[in-house]
Amino acid sequence: MPSKIDIPRKSIYRLSIYQRCLSRLKENGVETVSSDALAKAAGVKSTQLRKDLTYFGQFGTRGLGYNVSQLSRTIGDVLGHNRLQPVILVGVGNLGSALLRYGGFRKEGFEIVAAFDVSPNPARVAETNVTLHNIDKLATFVNQHHVKMAILTVPVMAAQSVSNLLVDAGIQAILNFSPTVIEVPEHVVVNSVDLAVELENLSYFIR
Amino acid sequence: MPSKIDIPRKSIYRLSIYQRCLSRLKENGVETVSSDALAKAAGVKSTQLRKDLTYFGQFGTRGLGYNVSQLSRTIGDVLGHNRLQPVILVGVGNLGSALLRYGGFRKEGFEIVAAFDVSPNPARVAETNVTLHNIDKLATFVNQHHVKMAILTVPVMAAQSVSNLLVDAGIQAILNFSPTVIEVPEHVVVNSVDLAVELENLSYFIR
DNA sequence: CTGTGTGAAGGCTTTCACAGCC
DNA sequence: GGCTGTGAAAGCCTTCACACAG
Numbered sequence: 001m002p003s004k005i006d007i008p009r010k011s012i013y014r015l016s017i018y019q020r021c022l023s024r025l026k027e028n029g030v031e032t033v034s035s036d037a038l039a040k041a042a043g044v045k046s047t048q049l050r051k052d053l054t055y056f057g058q059f060g061t062r063g064l065g066y067n068v069s070q071l072s073r074t075i076g077d078v079l080g081h082n083r084l085q086p087v088i089l090v091g092v093g094n095l096g097s098a099l100l101r102y103g104g105f106r107k108e109g110f111e112i113v114a115a116f117d118v119s120p121n122p123a124r125v126a127e128t129n130v131t132l133h134n135i136d137k138l139a140t141f142v143n144q145h146h147v148k149m150a151i152l153t154v155p156v157m158a159a160q161s162v163s164n165l166l167v168d169a170g171i172q173a174i175l176n177f178s179p180t181v182i183e184v185p186e187h188v189v190v191n192s193v194d195l196a197v198e199l200e201n202l203s204y205f206i207r
Numbered sequence: 208m209p210s211k212i213d214i215p216r217k218s219i220y221r222l223s224i225y226q227r228c229l230s231r232l233k234e235n236g237v238e239t240v241s242s243d244a245l246a247k248a249a250g251v252k253s254t255q256l257r258k259d260l261t262y263f264g265q266f267g268t269r270g271l272g273y274n275v276s277q278l279s280r281t282i283g284d285v286l287g288h289n290r291l292q293p294v295i296l297v298g299v300g301n302l303g304s305a306l307l308r309y310g311g312f313r314k315e316g317f318e319i320v321a322a323f324d325v326s327p328n329p330a331r332v333a334e335t336n337v338t339l340h341n342i343d344k345l346a347t348f349v350n351q352h353h354v355k356m357a358i359l360t361v362p363v364m365a366a367q368s369v370s371n372l373l374v375d376a377g378i379q380a381i382l383n384f385s386p387t388v389i390e391v392p393e394h395v396v397v398n399s400v401d402l403a404v405e406l407e408n409l410s411y412f413i414r
Numbered sequence: 415c416t417g418t419g420t421g422a423a424g425g426c427t428t429t430c431a432c433a434g435c436c
Numbered sequence: 437g438g439c440t441g442t443g444a445a446a447g448c449c450t451t452c453a454c455a456c457a458g
Contacts, residue, residue: 241438241439241440242439242440243439253439253440257439257440257441257442258441258442260440260441261440261441261442265440265441266440267439267440267441268439268440269438269439269440269441270437270438270439270440271438271439271440272438272439272440273440
Protein backbone atom coordinates (compact mmCIF):
# COMPACT_ATOMS: atom_id res chain seq x y z
CA MET A 1 0.00 0.00 0.00
CA PRO A 2 1.39 3.37 -0.98
CA SER A 3 1.97 5.88 1.78
CA LYS A 4 -0.76 8.45 2.26
CA ILE A 5 1.35 11.02 0.55
CA ASP A 6 1.46 9.11 -2.75
CA ILE A 7 -2.29 9.02 -3.17
CA PRO A 8 -3.84 11.82 -5.20
CA ARG A 9 -5.88 14.06 -3.00
CA LYS A 10 -8.63 13.99 -5.57
CA SER A 11 -8.88 10.24 -5.19
CA ILE A 12 -9.66 10.71 -1.52
CA TYR A 13 -12.42 13.13 -2.39
CA ARG A 14 -13.87 10.63 -4.79
CA LEU A 15 -13.76 7.84 -2.22
CA SER A 16 -16.24 9.84 -0.15
CA ILE A 17 -18.52 10.15 -3.12
CA TYR A 18 -18.25 6.47 -3.93
CA GLN A 19 -19.19 5.69 -0.41
CA ARG A 20 -22.28 7.78 -0.45
CA CYS A 21 -23.36 6.02 -3.62
CA LEU A 22 -22.69 2.68 -1.97
CA SER A 23 -24.84 3.66 1.01
CA ARG A 24 -27.72 4.40 -1.30
CA LEU A 25 -27.26 1.11 -3.10
CA LYS A 26 -27.21 -0.68 0.22
CA GLU A 27 -30.45 1.03 1.25
CA ASN A 28 -31.98 -0.24 -1.96
CA GLY A 29 -30.89 -3.77 -1.18
CA VAL A 30 -28.32 -3.98 -3.96
CA GLU A 31 -25.55 -6.43 -3.05
CA THR A 32 -23.20 -6.26 -5.99
CA VAL A 33 -22.18 -3.41 -8.26
CA SER A 34 -19.86 -3.10 -11.24
CA SER A 35 -17.27 -0.36 -11.49
CA ASP A 36 -19.19 0.91 -14.47
CA ALA A 37 -22.47 1.32 -12.61
CA LEU A 38 -20.90 2.79 -9.50
CA ALA A 39 -18.78 5.17 -11.53
CA LYS A 40 -21.83 6.38 -13.40
CA ALA A 41 -23.64 7.08 -10.12
CA ALA A 42 -20.63 9.00 -8.85
CA GLY A 43 -20.20 10.94 -12.06
CA VAL A 44 -16.76 9.62 -13.02
CA LYS A 45 -15.24 7.16 -15.51
CA SER A 46 -15.07 3.52 -14.50
CA THR A 47 -11.32 3.30 -15.08
CA GLN A 48 -10.83 6.11 -12.67
CA LEU A 49 -12.90 4.40 -10.02
CA ARG A 50 -10.89 1.21 -10.40
CA LYS A 51 -7.63 3.10 -10.32
CA ASP A 52 -8.72 4.95 -7.18
CA LEU A 53 -9.47 1.66 -5.46
CA THR A 54 -6.17 0.03 -6.39
CA TYR A 55 -4.33 2.59 -4.30
CA PHE A 56 -5.68 0.69 -1.32
CA GLY A 57 -5.88 -2.88 -2.54
CA GLN A 58 -8.03 -5.22 -4.59
CA PHE A 59 -11.64 -5.45 -3.61
CA GLY A 60 -13.51 -6.64 -6.67
CA THR A 61 -14.28 -9.96 -8.26
CA ARG A 62 -13.38 -10.15 -11.92
CA GLY A 63 -16.33 -10.83 -14.12
CA LEU A 64 -18.70 -9.84 -11.34
CA GLY A 65 -18.00 -6.52 -9.66
CA TYR A 66 -17.82 -5.34 -6.08
CA ASN A 67 -19.69 -6.44 -3.00
CA VAL A 68 -21.54 -3.31 -1.94
CA SER A 69 -21.38 -3.57 1.83
CA GLN A 70 -17.85 -4.92 1.86
CA LEU A 71 -16.53 -2.14 -0.34
CA SER A 72 -18.41 0.40 1.73
CA ARG A 73 -16.79 -0.89 4.90
CA THR A 74 -13.34 -0.87 3.32
CA ILE A 75 -13.69 2.72 2.14
CA GLY A 76 -14.96 3.65 5.59
CA ASP A 77 -11.81 2.19 7.08
CA VAL A 78 -9.61 4.08 4.67
CA LEU A 79 -11.36 7.37 5.35
CA GLY A 80 -11.28 6.66 9.07
CA HIS A 81 -14.90 7.33 9.80
CA ASN A 82 -16.48 4.02 10.57
CA ARG A 83 -16.99 5.32 14.08
CA LEU A 84 -18.65 8.65 14.83
CA GLN A 85 -16.08 11.43 14.71
CA PRO A 86 -16.63 14.37 17.08
CA VAL A 87 -16.35 17.86 15.62
CA ILE A 88 -16.57 21.30 17.18
CA LEU A 89 -17.83 24.44 15.49
CA VAL A 90 -16.37 27.86 16.19
CA GLY A 91 -18.20 31.07 15.27
CA VAL A 92 -21.95 30.81 15.74
CA GLY A 93 -23.18 33.43 13.29
CA ASN A 94 -25.65 32.88 10.47
CA LEU A 95 -23.67 30.25 8.68
CA GLY A 96 -22.45 28.61 11.87
CA SER A 97 -25.89 28.18 13.37
CA ALA A 98 -27.26 26.88 10.09
CA LEU A 99 -24.58 24.20 10.03
CA LEU A 100 -25.47 23.25 13.60
CA ARG A 101 -29.03 22.61 12.44
CA TYR A 102 -27.95 20.81 9.30
CA GLY A 103 -28.49 17.13 9.99
CA GLY A 104 -26.50 15.84 7.04
CA PHE A 105 -23.24 15.34 8.90
CA ARG A 106 -24.33 12.69 11.34
CA LYS A 107 -25.37 10.31 8.60
CA GLU A 108 -21.88 10.60 7.19
CA GLY A 109 -20.22 9.84 10.50
CA PHE A 110 -19.67 13.25 12.05
CA GLU A 111 -21.24 14.79 15.10
CA ILE A 112 -20.95 18.41 16.09
CA VAL A 113 -20.49 18.01 19.83
CA ALA A 114 -20.13 21.64 20.86
CA ALA A 115 -20.09 25.18 19.56
CA PHE A 116 -17.96 28.14 20.63
CA ASP A 117 -18.23 31.89 20.21
CA VAL A 118 -16.66 35.03 21.62
CA SER A 119 -20.09 36.16 22.80
CA PRO A 120 -22.33 33.12 23.07
CA ASN A 121 -25.97 33.79 22.24
CA PRO A 122 -28.14 30.86 23.42
CA ALA A 123 -30.88 31.69 20.90
CA ARG A 124 -28.51 30.64 18.14
CA VAL A 125 -28.42 27.03 19.29
CA ALA A 126 -32.16 26.76 20.01
CA GLU A 127 -33.65 23.55 18.64
CA THR A 128 -30.28 21.82 18.53
CA ASN A 129 -28.64 19.38 20.92
CA VAL A 130 -25.40 21.31 20.77
CA THR A 131 -24.06 23.08 23.84
CA LEU A 132 -22.71 26.57 23.34
CA HIS A 133 -19.60 27.73 25.19
CA ASN A 134 -17.49 30.81 25.48
CA ILE A 135 -14.42 30.49 23.32
CA ASP A 136 -12.10 30.54 26.33
CA LYS A 137 -13.39 27.07 27.20
CA LEU A 138 -12.17 25.72 23.89
CA ALA A 139 -8.81 24.23 24.84
CA THR A 140 -10.17 22.47 27.89
CA PHE A 141 -13.06 20.97 25.96
CA VAL A 142 -10.92 19.77 23.08
CA ASN A 143 -8.57 18.05 25.49
CA GLN A 144 -11.26 16.43 27.59
CA HIS A 145 -13.25 15.14 24.64
CA HIS A 146 -10.35 14.26 22.36
CA VAL A 147 -11.72 16.33 19.50
CA LYS A 148 -9.53 16.44 16.42
CA MET A 149 -11.68 18.32 13.92
CA ALA A 150 -13.16 21.80 13.84
CA ILE A 151 -15.45 23.81 11.60
CA LEU A 152 -14.42 27.46 11.43
CA THR A 153 -17.20 29.94 10.68
CA VAL A 154 -15.88 33.21 12.08
CA PRO A 155 -15.48 36.56 10.30
CA VAL A 156 -12.36 37.07 8.21
CA MET A 157 -10.82 39.36 10.80
CA ALA A 158 -10.87 36.67 13.46
CA ALA A 159 -9.99 33.71 11.27
CA GLN A 160 -6.24 33.58 11.80
CA SER A 161 -6.31 34.19 15.54
CA VAL A 162 -9.06 31.64 16.17
CA SER A 163 -7.27 29.20 13.94
CA ASN A 164 -4.20 29.63 16.14
CA LEU A 165 -6.34 28.87 19.18
CA LEU A 166 -7.59 25.70 17.54
CA VAL A 167 -4.11 24.55 16.65
CA ASP A 168 -2.81 25.26 20.16
CA ALA A 169 -5.71 23.29 21.60
CA GLY A 170 -4.63 20.28 19.57
CA ILE A 171 -7.07 20.37 16.65
CA GLN A 172 -5.63 18.54 13.66
CA ALA A 173 -8.07 19.35 10.88
CA ILE A 174 -10.02 22.51 10.10
CA LEU A 175 -12.87 23.05 7.69
CA ASN A 176 -12.61 26.77 7.01
CA PHE A 177 -15.50 28.87 5.74
CA SER A 178 -13.81 32.24 6.20
CA PRO A 179 -12.87 33.71 2.85
CA THR A 180 -9.20 34.07 3.66
CA VAL A 181 -6.02 32.02 3.67
CA ILE A 182 -5.17 30.72 7.12
CA GLU A 183 -1.66 29.69 8.11
CA VAL A 184 -1.23 26.50 10.10
CA PRO A 185 1.68 24.24 11.03
CA GLU A 186 2.66 21.35 8.79
CA HIS A 187 0.79 18.73 10.79
CA VAL A 188 -2.59 20.46 10.59
CA VAL A 189 -4.85 20.06 7.54
CA VAL A 190 -7.15 22.79 6.29
CA ASN A 191 -9.90 22.52 3.72
CA SER A 192 -11.47 25.77 2.68
CA VAL A 193 -14.95 26.31 1.34
CA ASP A 194 -15.21 29.73 -0.21
CA LEU A 195 -18.72 30.52 -1.31
CA ALA A 196 -17.96 33.78 -3.06
CA VAL A 197 -15.14 32.19 -5.04
CA GLU A 198 -17.48 29.44 -6.19
CA LEU A 199 -19.97 32.02 -7.42
CA GLU A 200 -17.30 34.05 -9.17
CA ASN A 201 -16.00 30.97 -10.83
CA LEU A 202 -19.47 30.22 -12.18
CA SER A 203 -19.94 33.75 -13.41
CA TYR A 204 -16.86 33.36 -15.56
CA PHE A 205 -18.42 30.48 -17.43
CA ILE A 206 -21.72 32.10 -18.30
CA ARG A 207 -21.25 34.05 -21.50
CA MET B 208 -5.96 35.46 -25.84
CA PRO B 209 -6.63 31.76 -25.47
CA SER B 210 -10.20 30.61 -25.68
CA LYS B 211 -11.96 30.03 -22.38
CA ILE B 212 -11.59 26.33 -22.78
CA ASP B 213 -7.78 26.45 -22.86
CA ILE B 214 -7.50 28.09 -19.49
CA PRO B 215 -7.11 25.81 -16.48
CA ARG B 216 -10.18 25.91 -14.33
CA LYS B 217 -7.97 26.21 -11.30
CA SER B 218 -6.51 29.41 -12.68
CA ILE B 219 -9.98 30.91 -12.73
CA TYR B 220 -10.47 29.95 -9.10
CA ARG B 221 -7.21 31.60 -8.21
CA LEU B 222 -8.14 34.78 -10.07
CA SER B 223 -11.00 35.23 -7.62
CA ILE B 224 -8.63 34.83 -4.73
CA TYR B 225 -6.14 37.27 -6.21
CA GLN B 226 -8.89 39.75 -6.61
CA ARG B 227 -9.99 39.55 -3.04
CA CYS B 228 -6.40 40.14 -1.96
CA LEU B 229 -6.21 43.11 -4.30
CA SER B 230 -9.38 44.58 -2.78
CA ARG B 231 -7.84 44.41 0.66
CA LEU B 232 -4.65 46.03 -0.58
CA LYS B 233 -6.68 48.78 -2.19
CA GLU B 234 -8.55 49.38 1.07
CA ASN B 235 -5.18 49.76 2.75
CA GLY B 236 -4.12 52.36 0.19
CA VAL B 237 -1.48 50.16 -1.45
CA GLU B 238 -0.99 51.16 -5.09
CA THR B 239 1.58 48.71 -6.34
CA VAL B 240 2.25 45.08 -5.53
CA SER B 241 4.82 42.53 -6.70
CA SER B 242 3.82 39.07 -7.85
CA ASP B 243 5.73 37.75 -4.89
CA ALA B 244 3.77 39.73 -2.31
CA LEU B 245 0.40 39.11 -3.90
CA ALA B 246 1.13 35.42 -4.30
CA LYS B 247 2.06 35.15 -0.66
CA ALA B 248 -1.21 36.79 0.36
CA ALA B 249 -3.14 34.39 -1.85
CA GLY B 250 -1.22 31.36 -0.63
CA VAL B 251 0.37 30.38 -3.95
CA LYS B 252 3.78 30.57 -5.63
CA SER B 253 4.67 33.75 -7.46
CA THR B 254 5.44 31.93 -10.71
CA GLN B 255 1.99 30.48 -10.64
CA LEU B 256 0.40 33.87 -10.18
CA ARG B 257 2.35 35.27 -13.12
CA LYS B 258 1.49 32.29 -15.28
CA ASP B 259 -2.18 32.64 -14.40
CA LEU B 260 -2.15 36.27 -15.48
CA THR B 261 -0.42 35.62 -18.79
CA TYR B 262 -3.43 33.61 -19.93
CA PHE B 263 -5.18 36.95 -20.24
CA GLY B 264 -2.41 39.36 -21.17
CA GLN B 265 0.43 41.35 -19.68
CA PHE B 266 -0.45 43.63 -16.84
CA GLY B 267 2.73 44.20 -14.88
CA THR B 268 5.70 46.51 -15.12
CA ARG B 269 9.02 44.73 -15.01
CA GLY B 270 11.16 45.78 -12.12
CA LEU B 271 8.15 47.25 -10.37
CA GLY B 272 5.13 44.99 -10.10
CA TYR B 273 1.42 45.42 -10.71
CA ASN B 274 -0.82 48.43 -10.29
CA VAL B 275 -3.32 47.28 -7.69
CA SER B 276 -6.51 48.94 -8.89
CA GLN B 277 -5.74 48.37 -12.55
CA LEU B 278 -5.10 44.67 -12.05
CA SER B 279 -8.22 44.40 -9.92
CA ARG B 280 -10.32 45.95 -12.67
CA THR B 281 -8.81 43.67 -15.28
CA ILE B 282 -9.51 40.54 -13.27
CA GLY B 283 -13.03 41.80 -12.66
CA ASP B 284 -13.52 42.09 -16.40
CA VAL B 285 -12.24 38.60 -16.98
CA LEU B 286 -14.48 37.11 -14.30
CA GLY B 287 -17.39 39.13 -15.57
CA HIS B 288 -18.50 40.59 -12.30
CA ASN B 289 -17.69 44.25 -12.40
CA ARG B 290 -21.41 44.86 -12.34
CA LEU B 291 -23.72 43.33 -9.74
CA GLN B 292 -24.86 39.88 -10.83
CA PRO B 293 -28.35 38.79 -9.75
CA VAL B 294 -28.70 35.33 -8.23
CA ILE B 295 -31.71 33.36 -7.04
CA LEU B 296 -31.75 30.81 -4.24
CA VAL B 297 -33.95 27.73 -4.33
CA GLY B 298 -34.69 25.71 -1.21
CA VAL B 299 -35.13 27.86 1.88
CA GLY B 300 -34.25 25.41 4.63
CA ASN B 301 -31.59 25.86 7.28
CA LEU B 302 -28.70 26.28 4.93
CA GLY B 303 -30.69 28.27 2.40
CA SER B 304 -31.94 30.83 4.87
CA ALA B 305 -28.47 31.16 6.38
CA LEU B 306 -27.07 31.98 2.96
CA LEU B 307 -29.79 34.59 2.47
CA ARG B 308 -28.61 36.30 5.63
CA TYR B 309 -24.95 35.96 4.75
CA GLY B 310 -23.83 39.38 3.56
CA GLY B 311 -20.55 38.27 2.03
CA PHE B 312 -21.84 37.87 -1.50
CA ARG B 313 -22.77 41.43 -2.24
CA LYS B 314 -19.27 42.70 -1.59
CA GLU B 315 -18.04 40.23 -4.19
CA GLY B 316 -20.53 41.39 -6.79
CA PHE B 317 -23.50 39.08 -6.28
CA GLU B 318 -26.96 39.85 -5.03
CA ILE B 319 -29.55 37.27 -4.08
CA VAL B 320 -32.63 38.86 -5.59
CA ALA B 321 -35.25 36.26 -4.69
CA ALA B 322 -35.76 32.93 -2.97
CA PHE B 323 -38.04 30.05 -3.92
CA ASP B 324 -39.44 27.07 -2.07
CA VAL B 325 -42.13 24.43 -2.54
CA SER B 326 -43.82 25.63 0.65
CA PRO B 327 -42.67 29.19 1.32
CA ASN B 328 -42.39 30.06 5.00
CA PRO B 329 -42.12 33.86 5.43
CA ALA B 330 -40.38 33.48 8.80
CA ARG B 331 -37.38 32.08 6.98
CA VAL B 332 -36.70 35.33 5.17
CA ALA B 333 -37.31 37.60 8.17
CA GLU B 334 -34.64 40.26 8.52
CA THR B 335 -33.60 39.97 4.89
CA ASN B 336 -34.51 42.07 1.86
CA VAL B 337 -35.18 38.97 -0.16
CA THR B 338 -38.67 38.18 -1.39
CA LEU B 339 -39.83 34.60 -1.05
CA HIS B 340 -41.91 32.97 -3.78
CA ASN B 341 -43.54 29.69 -4.48
CA ILE B 342 -41.40 27.61 -6.77
CA ASP B 343 -44.01 27.68 -9.53
CA LYS B 344 -43.16 31.37 -10.00
CA LEU B 345 -39.58 30.51 -10.80
CA ALA B 346 -39.59 30.49 -14.60
CA THR B 347 -41.49 33.75 -14.87
CA PHE B 348 -39.19 35.50 -12.44
CA VAL B 349 -36.01 34.28 -14.10
CA ASN B 350 -37.25 35.49 -17.45
CA GLN B 351 -38.42 38.87 -16.25
CA HIS B 352 -35.28 39.63 -14.29
CA HIS B 353 -32.75 38.05 -16.64
CA VAL B 354 -31.26 35.91 -13.88
CA LYS B 355 -28.52 33.55 -15.00
CA MET B 356 -27.28 32.09 -11.74
CA ALA B 357 -28.90 30.01 -9.00
CA ILE B 358 -27.94 28.62 -5.62
CA LEU B 359 -29.48 25.21 -5.01
CA THR B 360 -30.09 24.27 -1.38
CA VAL B 361 -32.82 21.64 -1.58
CA PRO B 362 -32.82 18.10 -0.15
CA VAL B 363 -31.12 15.39 -2.17
CA MET B 364 -34.42 13.91 -3.26
CA ALA B 365 -35.50 17.12 -4.95
CA ALA B 366 -32.14 18.13 -6.37
CA GLN B 367 -32.44 16.68 -9.86
CA SER B 368 -36.02 17.75 -10.49
CA VAL B 369 -35.46 21.29 -9.23
CA SER B 370 -32.29 21.46 -11.25
CA ASN B 371 -34.33 20.57 -14.33
CA LEU B 372 -36.73 23.40 -13.50
CA LEU B 373 -33.82 25.80 -13.28
CA VAL B 374 -32.39 24.72 -16.59
CA ASP B 375 -35.76 24.96 -18.30
CA ALA B 376 -36.20 28.45 -16.89
CA GLY B 377 -32.96 29.48 -18.56
CA ILE B 378 -30.51 29.39 -15.65
CA GLN B 379 -26.96 28.95 -16.92
CA ALA B 380 -24.96 28.34 -13.75
CA ILE B 381 -25.84 26.48 -10.57
CA LEU B 382 -24.06 26.43 -7.24
CA ASN B 383 -25.22 23.11 -5.81
CA PHE B 384 -25.17 22.31 -2.10
CA SER B 385 -27.10 19.04 -2.35
CA PRO B 386 -24.82 16.09 -1.74
CA THR B 387 -25.57 14.40 -5.03
CA VAL B 388 -24.52 14.52 -8.66
CA ILE B 389 -26.92 16.51 -10.80
CA GLU B 390 -27.17 16.08 -14.55
CA VAL B 391 -27.43 19.18 -16.70
CA PRO B 392 -27.08 19.97 -20.41
CA GLU B 393 -23.72 20.87 -21.86
CA HIS B 394 -24.30 24.62 -21.78
CA VAL B 395 -25.06 24.77 -18.05
CA VAL B 396 -22.26 24.94 -15.48
CA VAL B 397 -22.51 23.38 -12.04
CA ASN B 398 -20.21 23.84 -9.08
CA SER B 399 -20.90 21.61 -6.13
CA VAL B 400 -20.08 22.29 -2.51
CA ASP B 401 -20.34 19.10 -0.52
CA LEU B 402 -19.85 19.69 3.16
CA ALA B 403 -19.81 16.07 4.24
CA VAL B 404 -17.24 15.19 1.62
CA GLU B 405 -15.01 18.00 2.85
CA LEU B 406 -15.21 16.65 6.38
CA GLU B 407 -14.54 13.10 5.30
CA ASN B 408 -11.58 14.24 3.32
CA LEU B 409 -10.15 15.92 6.39
CA SER B 410 -10.74 12.89 8.55
CA TYR B 411 -8.53 10.87 6.21
CA PHE B 412 -5.59 13.13 6.87
CA ILE B 413 -5.70 13.05 10.66
CA ARG B 414 -3.77 9.99 11.79
C1' DC C 415 -17.84 -13.46 -22.20
C1' DT C 416 -17.92 -10.17 -18.34
C1' DG C 417 -15.66 -7.12 -15.65
C1' DT C 418 -11.42 -6.08 -12.59
C1' DG C 419 -6.45 -4.71 -12.08
C1' DT C 420 -2.60 -2.18 -13.89
C1' DG C 421 1.63 -0.61 -16.53
C1' DA C 422 2.13 2.66 -20.07
C1' DA C 423 0.63 6.64 -22.64
C1' DG C 424 -1.38 10.87 -22.78
C1' DG C 425 -2.91 15.27 -21.06
C1' DC C 426 -3.04 18.87 -17.94
C1' DT C 427 -0.80 22.00 -14.28
C1' DT C 428 2.89 23.56 -11.87
C1' DT C 429 7.55 24.77 -11.45
C1' DC C 430 11.95 25.99 -13.31
C1' DA C 431 15.26 28.78 -15.58
C1' DC C 432 16.25 32.52 -17.75
C1' DA C 433 15.36 36.25 -21.28
C1' DG C 434 13.70 40.85 -21.34
C1' DC C 435 12.45 45.33 -19.59
C1' DC C 436 12.31 49.13 -16.07
C1' DG D 437 19.41 45.16 -9.16
C1' DG D 438 14.52 44.07 -9.18
C1' DC D 439 10.72 41.94 -11.08
C1' DT D 440 7.78 40.34 -14.97
C1' DG D 441 6.85 37.17 -18.94
C1' DT D 442 7.38 32.66 -20.89
C1' DG D 443 9.13 28.42 -23.34
C1' DA D 444 10.74 24.15 -21.61
C1' DA D 445 10.91 20.59 -18.05
C1' DA D 446 8.94 18.24 -14.41
C1' DG D 447 5.25 16.47 -11.87
C1' DC D 448 0.75 14.87 -11.31
C1' DC D 449 -3.52 12.81 -12.67
C1' DT D 450 -6.47 10.57 -15.97
C1' DT D 451 -7.26 7.53 -19.65
C1' DC D 452 -6.07 3.73 -22.54
C1' DA D 453 -5.16 -0.93 -23.72
C1' DC D 454 -4.91 -5.18 -22.46
C1' DA D 455 -3.63 -9.03 -19.26
C1' DC D 456 -5.99 -11.76 -16.19
C1' DA D 457 -9.58 -13.99 -13.28
C1' DG D 458 -14.28 -15.82 -12.58
